[in-house]
Every structure is written in structure tokens, then in C-alpha cells.
Amino acid sequence: MNDTTEGVAPGTGLVIRAASGSCDVSAAGRLWRCDLRGRLTRGPREVQTPVVAGDQVRFSPVDARAEPPTGVVEEVLPRRNRVSRQASRRSGGRVEQVLMANLDQVVVVQSVREPAPQTGFVDRLLVAAERFGVGGVLVLNKADLARPADDPGRWDHYRTLGYTVLRTSVVSGAGLGELAAVLSRRISLLAGASGVGKSSLLNAIDPGLALRIGGITARTGLGRHTTTRTELFPVAGGGWIADSPGIRGFDPWDVDPLELRDFFPDLATAADTCRFRTCLHRDEPGCGVKAAVAAGLLPAWRHEAYLALLRDLEERRDRTGRR
Numbered sequence: 350m351n352d353t354t355e356g357v358a359p360g361t362g363l364v365i366r367a368a369s370g371s372c373d374v375s376a377a378g379r380l381w382r383c384d385l386r387g388r389l390t391r392g393p394r395e396v397q398t399p400v401v402a403g404d405q406v407r408f409s410p411v412d413a414r415a416e417p418p419t420g421v422v423e424e425v426l427p428r429r430n431r432v433s434r435q436a437s438r439r440s441g442g443r444v445e446q447v448l449m450a451n452l453d454q455v456v457v458v459q460s461v462r463e464p465a466p467q468t469g470f471v472d473r474l475l476v477a478a479e480r481f482g483v484g485g486v487l488v489l490n491k492a493d494l495a496r497p498a499d500d501p502g503r504w505d506h507y508r509t510l511g512y513t514v515l516r517t518s519v520v521s522g523a524g525l526g527e528l529a530a531v532l533s534r535r536i537s538l539l540a541g542a543s544g545v546g547k548s549s550l551l552n553a554i555d556p557g558l559a560l561r562i563g564g565i566t567a568r569t570g571l572g573r574h575t576t577t578r579t580e581l582f583p584v585a586g587g588g589w590i591a592d593s594p595g596i597r598g599f600d601p602w603d604v605d606p607l608e609l610r611d612f613f614p615d616l617a618t619a620a621d622t623c624r625f626r627t628c629l630h631r632d633e634p635g636c637g638v639k640a641a642v643a644a645g646l647l648p649a650w651r652h653e654a655y656l657a658l659l660r661d662l663e664e665r666r667d668r669t670g671r672r
């Protein structure tokens with residue numbers, strides 16, 4: 350037996366950040382640099398991410414006195430939930446990319462402008478969260494850049510669905526106290542496009558983090574992918590928050606086209622009046638959802654977000670031959 354492991358029993362810990370083949374595990378107040386047992390990296394081909402931030406793992410110490418202490422991950426404990434997307438269109442929709450595991454909520458961040466909100470992005474992330482029973486919080490950052498023409502109606506609609514909606518500004522300090530309160534004692538993932546200010550928000554709440562902040566490219570108005578991997582940070586007063594690299598497109602993993610309706614709760618009341626119980630609210634006659642949109646009871650953009658995602662999910666099903 351290696352004498353450096355003497356008296357240090359195998360333990361379980363929380364994965365703070367993961368790379369291919371290794372990860373950092375927080376256990377009993379220390380951060381362990383761990384390799385993965387080979388068999389863990391040979392998982393099912395359709396899973397790109399055997400270990401992700403938020404995973405609980407069982408590991409054996411290798412050198413407990415090293416700085417940092419080192420170990421080997423023996424087992425990833427079953428995930429209570431996860432937020433996943435299809436890895437890329439190129440993979441043909443066959444590969445699952447897990448963004449994070451075992452979380453309480455996804456905090457979807459968009460900015461008022463620079464970059465402007467991306468149509469359908471919030472709707473897609475909320476579907477991915479609901480799919481595995483994860484909560485959702487919406488943050489509209491860079492409120493200091495808002496002009497009267499920037500319509501807040503869309504955001505207030507999400508509030509009627511029960512989501513917490515915050516307007517924040519790192520420049521004016523608006524909404525930062527509320528954001529800190531929402532993160533407290535919970536495990537959260539900050540997700541959004543590059544440049545919306547995810548890392549800036551975390552720095553504003555906890556300056557000790559000193560995360561790297563990027564700029565916006567003048568030519569495209571887009572961010573520069575300053576944060577390059579998902580990483581968990583402790584929240585003052587308890588909880589963990591993951592900063593993550595900017596994402597653009599988002600296709601939720603493992604959502605059946607026929608089940609998609611269930612993840613749009615605001616369509617449900619109108620759907621009760623559809624002529625057909627199996628109505629997909631597309632071309633069917635007597636569709637209650639289309640009638641509700643025409644009557645101004647349901648925003649057209651929500652129906653459109655649903656239809657765009659439905660089309661993508663059907664395309665994927667046809668391509669992969671899966672449900």
C-alpha cells in the first residue's frame with residue numbers, strides 16, 4: 350500500500366470542474382485532482398460526458414499529501430437530474446452533451462443588447478430544465494443599456510408562468526441583491542450566450558472570484574468565449590453556482606416531439622379546446638392554441654418558439670430513427 354494514502358479512506362465528493370479523463374473533486378474542504386478509471390471513459394458512445402460539474406463521485410486517494418492531493422474516480426453516483434443538449438448537429442443528434450448534473454435551477458442569462466436576445470433560446474433552455482425537473486430563473490442583464498423600445502412584455506410573460514425574472518446591471522448594481530438571494534443555498538447553473546455577462550455577474554456578487562471578463566467583438570456584436578469550461582464556485586452562505594462557457598444554439602436532449610406540448614404550460618389551457626386530443630397545434634383544424642393566439646390571449650412568439658422546436662425534434666427523430 351502506498352504510504353501517502355494511509356489513514357485516508359476512499360470518499361465521495363462533488364465534481365467542481367471536469368476535463369476529458371480528469372476532474373477536480375471537492376471533499377471535506379479539500380480539492381482533489383482526480384483521474385478517471387478507464388472504464389468510466391468507455392461509457393456508451395452516445396454520451397460525450399461521463400463526468401460533469403455537479404456529479405457526485407466515489408474516489409480513492411492516490412497521494413493525499415500532494416499539493417493538490419490526487420486520486421482516482423472509481424464511480425459516478427447516479428444523477429438525480431441533469432441539463433443536456435444534443436452535442437452538435439454534426440453528430441446527427443445522437444450524442445448527449447450533459448452541461449451539468451444534480452442541480453436545483455438553471456439561471457438563463459440574456460442581455461438587453463450587445464448581444465441582443467436570441468429568439469427561442471430561453472424557451473429551449475426551459476424545456477431542457479423541465480424535462481429533468483430542474484427549476485428555471487431568468488436574468489435580463491445589461492439593464493443599463495435598455496432603451497424604451499426594448500420590449501419587456503416577453504419577460505413578464507415568463508413571470509406569469511411562475512419563473513423568477515430578474516433585470517440586472519453590473520454597471521448600476523440593479524438586481525444584484527435579488528440575484529444573490531436566488532443563488533443562496535441552491536445549486537445553480539448560469540447559462541447563456543457568450544458576452545451576456547455571466548462571469549461579470551458572479552464577480553459583482555463575489556469580487557473574490559476574480560473571473561476573467563471578455564469583450565464584445567465590434568464587427569459581430571458577439572462575445573469572445575472568455576469562459577472556456579463549466580466550473581462550480583461556492584456561494585457565500587451556502588450553495589454552489591456554475592459559471593459556463595457561452596452557448597448559442599440549444600437543442601434539448603431526449604424530448605419526444607409528442608411530449609413537447611407538456612413543457613409549454615401556457616399552451617395547456619387553450620389546448621383543452623383543440624378538436625383533436627392529439628393536436629400538435631400546427632396545421633390541425635379546430636386548434637385551440639391557434640385560436641388563442643389569434644384572439645391575443647397567447648403571445649404569437651411563444652407559439653412560434655414551440656413550433657420551431659417541434660420541427661427540430663421531428664427532424665432529429667427522422668434522421669436518427671429514434672423516438
Ligand SMILES: Nc1nc2c(ncn2[C@@H]2O[C@H](COP(=O)(O)OP(=O)(O)OP(=O)(O)O)[C@@H](O)[C@H]2O)c(=O)[nH]1
Pocket residue numbers: 490491492493494517518519520521541542543544545546547548549550561562563564565572573574575576577593594595596
Ligand atoms: N453595459 C454593461 N456591460 C456589461 C454588463 N455585464 C457585463 N458587461 C460587459 O459585457 C462583456 C462580456 O462580459 P462577460 O462577463 O465576460 O460575459 P460572459 O457571459 O461571461 O461571456 P463568456 O464567458 O464568453 O460566455 C464585458 O465587456 C463586460 O464588461 C452590464 O450589466 N452592463
Ligand SMILES: [Mg+2]
Pocket residue numbers: 547548549561575576592593594
Ligand atoms: Mg464568462
Ligand SMILES: [Zn+2]
Pocket residue numbers: 620623628629630631633635636637638639
Ligand atoms: Zn391544437
